[in-house]
Amino acid sequence: MDHYLKFWGTRGSCPVSGSQYTHFGGNTSCLEIRYGANLAIIDAGTGILPLGNRLLKEGIRKFHLFFSHMHWDHLIGFPFFKPLYRPDVEIAIYAPKGDGRAPKELFEELFAKEFFPVDFSALPAKIEFCSMQPATPVRLGDLAIECHLAHHVYTTWCFKIKTPKEKIGYATDNEVELPFDEGFVEFFQGCDLFIHEMQYSEKEHLERKGWGHSSPSVILPFIEKIQPGRWIVTHHDPDHTDRDLHEFCQEIKQKTPVPVEWVYDGAVIPLKE
Ligand SMILES: [Zn+2]
Numbered sequence: 252m253d254h255y256l257k258f259w260g261t262r263g264s265c266p267v268s269g270s271q272y273t274h275f276g277g278n279t280s281c282l283e284i285r286y287g288a289n290l291a292i293i294d295a296g297t298g299i300l301p302l303g304n305r306l307l308k309e310g311i312r313k314f315h316l317f318f319s320h321m322h323w324d325h326l327i328g329f330p331f332f333k334p335l336y337r338p339d340v341e342i343a344i345y346a347p348k349g350d351g352r353a354p355k356e357l358f359e360e361l362f363a364k365e366f367f368p369v370d371f372s373a374l375p376a377k378i379e380f381c382s383m384q385p386a387t388p389v390r391l392g393d394l395a396i397e398c399h400l401a402h403h404v405y406t407t408w409c410f411k412i413k414t415p416k417e418k419i420g421y422a423t424d425n426e427v428e429l430p431f432d433e434g435f436v437e438f439f440q441g442c443d444l445f446i447h448e449m450q451y452s453e454k455e456h457l458e459r460k461g462w463g464h465s466s467p468s469v470i471l472p473f474i475e476k477i478q479p480g481r482w483i484v485t486h487h488d489p490d491h492t493d494r495d496l497h498e499f500c501q502e503i504k505q506k507t508p509v510p511v512e513w514v515y516d517g518a519v520i521p522l523k524e
Pocket residue numbers: 263264280322324325423424486
């Protein structure tokens with residue numbers, strides 16, 4: 252099978268490990284999108300470590316890596332992504348600007364010697380920073396990847412991935428705003444597959460308003476509005492154990508007519524060829 256999505260990291264905020272996390276896993280955000288010969292990666296949380304190892308084994312040397320934003324959970328696996336340490340590797344990076352700072356500047360800071368032993372400029376791989384703008388899809392063969400501003404703490408992207416057969420929405424960090432942002436509704440309307448976080452319970456959300464994540468009371472009406480074919484929940488809170496997530500899933504299934512599932516590290520969803 253070479254047309255699929257693979258979730259290499261489904262945890263939000265901070266990686267976790269322990270017997271209470273064995274089902275959903277503890278690696279932070281990383282999604283592989285494979286459509287025949289075309290490959291895209293979204294985010295470089297700790298899930299990108301096993302993905303990098305697998306892709307090197309496959310002999311892949313060219314990578315298109317999209318970043319939703321630069322919070323730790325989406326970036327912290329990047330210095331440990333083994334393809335960076337090979338001179339025959341080429342990596343195209345697409346990332347939103349920070350608060351007035353170019354992505355390259357933020358990467359250089361990540362590799363400052365106080366944080367990491369290898370300087371960014373000394374990495375053997377050829378790294379290119381590519382521009383990406385909302386409403387202008389990046390085309391990789393049959394894949395088209397488009398970004399839209401999410402409602403998060405600073406400039407953050409969510410994505411829409413189009414194949415010739417399906418539309419997939421992907422938003423790991425988004426606090427749905429009420430009333431809805433019409434542009435946001437339009438962007439995701441009619442997705443076959445909608446991957447969107449619901450990191451907080453209502454109680455947690457009350458304590459963490461403005462932290463950029465959603466709870467049932469904001470995301471459920473949004474799901475009703477855009478009517479996706481299927482809803483996949485990712486970016487699980489580090490405090491939520493396997494038991495908590497199973498219970499959360501059962502509770503939400505009673506509240507939405509849209510098929511919903513909680514995704515886990517290593518999950519593969521086939522795409523239509
Ligand atoms: Zn996050």
